[in-house]
Structures are given as structure tokens and as C-alpha cells.
Amino acid sequence: MSTRIKSTALYPHPFSKAYWKDAAAEVKSTKTLVIAALMVALRVATKGLALPIAPNLDLFNLASFINALSAMIIGPVMAIPAALLSDFLGVLLWDGLGTYFFPYALQEIASSLIWALLLYRAKATPWRVILGRFAICIFVNVLLGTGINIWWQMVYYGNSTVALTIPRIIKNTFMFPIESVVMTFFLGLMIPITNRMGLTYTGANAKEALTFGKKQIILLVVLFVLGIGCVTGYLFYHYDTTSLSASYTTEERYEYNCDMDAIVHEQAEEYEGLTTVTTIESAYKKLGKGYTTYNVAVYTVDETALPDSDYTLEQLRGLSKSKAAAAAKTGVMEKTATAVIVVDGDGNVLEFTLNPTK
Numbered sequence: 001m002s003t004r005i006k007s008t009a010l011y012p013h014p015f016s017k018a019y020w021k022d023a024a025a026e027v028k029s030t031k032t033l034v035i036a037a038l039m040v041a042l043r044v045a046t047k048g049l050a051l052p053i054a055p056n057l058d059l060f061n062l063a064s065f066i067n068a069l070s071a072m073i074i075g076p077v078m079a080i081p082a083a084l085l086s087d088f089l090g091v092l093l094w095d096g097l098g099t100y101f102f103p104y105a106l107q108e109i110a111s112s113l114i115w116a117l118l119l120y121r122a123k124a125t126p127w128r129v130i131l132g133r134f135a136i137c138i139f140v141n142v143l144l145g146t147g148i149n150i151w152w153q154m155v156y157y158g159n160s161t162v163a164l165t166i167p168r169i170i171k172n173t174f175m176f177p178i179e180s181v182v183m184t185f186f187l188g189l190m191i192p193i194t195n196r197m198g199l200t201y202t203g204a205n206a207k208e209a210l211t212f213g214k215k216q217i218i219l220l221v222v223l224f225v226l227g228i229g230c231v232t233g234y235l236f237y238h239y240d241t242t243s244l245s246a247s248y249t250t251e252e253r254y255e256y257n258c259d260m261d262a263i264v265h266e267q268a269e270e271y272e273g274l275t276t277v278t279t280i281e282s283a284y285k286k287l288g289k290g291y292t293t294y295n296v297a298v299y300t301v302d303e304t305a306l307p308d309s310d311y312t313l314e315q316l317r318g319l320s321k322s323k324a325a326a327a328a329k330t331g332v333m334e335k336t337a338t339a340v341i342v343v344d345g346d347g348n349v350l351e352f353t354l355n356p357t358k
Helices: 017-028 030-047 063-093 102-119 125-155 166-195 202-208 214-241 249-266 305-307 311-318 321-328
Strands: 050-054 057-061 276-284 292-300 333-344 349-356
Touching: 017 030, 017 063, 050 214, 063 102, 063 166, 063 292, 102 125, 125 214, 166 214, 249 276, 249 292, 249 305, 249 333, 249 349, 276 305, 276 311, 276 333, 292 311, 292 321, 321 333
Parallel strands: none
Antiparallel strands: 050 057, 276 292, 292 333, 333 349
């Protein structure tokens, strides 16, 4: 009885019949199937975990580490069903990932294939890792991801908005340098282990897998510095363009609206004795500054109209910008002014500007 010896050949590129023959043979390997199942379990377990480095900015999902390692071991043929399974199970396990939408699985498949085509049965180098991260950031996350995100918005909301895709583009473009550095070091640590276990092969130069020469070190340092600069730039952009009010809970919105209303009555004598509702339209806190700038709308409430309306005064005080505008159309209140209120961390009013509505 003959025993088939598994090939350990390396390939400079995936464009060969032998490469795909070896990749297809992984399906018949019990060892590979067990490793694939383990990697799927690890990907699912880490899918909802990420390394946060700034507000609304994660380094990248921890499952991406497992994805790259898995693709390097099991190859492109096995990577496709593994990606499909991990995507489906990940949505089931992690509530924060939202409703399952199959097209998002295409991102999982694409990223797995990119890593497999670059790392499976190949000598791993920093250049291959950097190329892989670049392809995933730009082509998978930005181009493919943006298209799928717009598709998802159309299916579930009937329309789409570019505003939801801009953070995706910024994040992936800015974070590419740092993610490349981190992934390179991660795989550099894992390859000697997988080599000893017989899961990956680097030929006679096994000890040189992902070792850094002078040029690579310089490149990684430059990428890391560039990444730090990009993250800093993103932070300034985020704090300058992202309104804090967008993330308020119902309780927080009511509290902040009431606080702004109290300031309006304290600062503007013309509202003395009147019943008003003040709604925060936007709130910005610049990076490194100890104050927050609130842009608010001031409404005068017609209390005689309240009994015949669908609102109570307390409900009006907790409305968002759009809902307050809708309530004003019913005649229960009227927008009489806008105000810019600058408040420091202790709640002290640093600046107050009232602009009556014409």
C-alpha cells in the first residue's frame, strides 16, 4: 500500500497548474480540514473584536490576523468555503455585526483569496504582506465594500448616502501603513511556528521568512511614521467634522437639550417668562481643546396647543433636530432663534451668541 507524500513545493506565483493542484489537494487532507475548522472557529470568536486607537477608528478587526494566517496555511481553494462559513457564523454570534447580508461575504472571500494567492506555498516577504494589505484596504474594503454598503442601504432603507461611506474610505486609506507593519510582525512571529508544525513551507531558507533587511526596515519605519501622521490627521478631521449629538442616547439628548435651554434663559432676557424648547443641532469638540461648541435651535412653545397635539412638553424637550422641525410644522412650537453656545468641561459658558430667526 502506497502512501501519498504531500508536496512541499514553493511557487513564485499562483499562475501554474501545479500550484492549483496542490491547493486542491488540501481538501483531501484531514490535517488541513482540522486546521481550517480551527481557523474558522478562531475567526468567528474574534470577528467582533478590534483594537481601538481613536473614536470610531479601529486598528483592524482581530479576525483579519487569523484570516491571513489561515489563508497562508490552507490555500485559495479551501479559503473560499472557510470565508463563507466564518462570515455567516460571525453574524449569528456577534449581534453588533447587524443583519446578515450575503454580499458582505464577498469581502471575506476576496480578502482570503488575496492572502492565499500571496502567501500560500510562497516565500513570505514584507513586500508580499504590504501588497496584501494594500489590495485589501483599497480594492476590497474601499471599492468593493463601498459598493456593497450602498447596496445594503438601498435594500434596507430604500436610499443610500455617501456620508456613511466616507469614514470607510478615510479609515482604510489612513490605516494602511500601520496595519501593514502590524501584520508583517504578526506573520513574522507565526511562520517559524507553522513551519515546525509542518503547516507552511519556506524551503531551505525557512529561517529567513519575513526577516527584515535594511531596505525593509526603512520601509516599515517610514510606513509606521506615515501611519501615525495619518491617524493624527484623521483625529483632527473626526473632531472637526463629527457631531457628538449624532451618538446621543435618548436620555442624553433630553439632558443636553434641557441644559442648553437653561443657558438660553440665563443668557437671553427676551425669553424670560416664555416656555421654550432648545434642540441641539450639532455639537463639536475639537481635539485637545477643553470646550464644546453647541449649535442649537430655540423654539417657543404654544402651551395652549399642547393638549390637542401628539406631544407633551417633556417629549418636545427630548427631540432631535429633524423631529423638532417636524413638530414645529404642527404649530405646537415655533423656531424663533438659533444660538452658538461654547461650554467648557466644567459646564461654564465661555461664549453665547443668539441669532433671531428672520
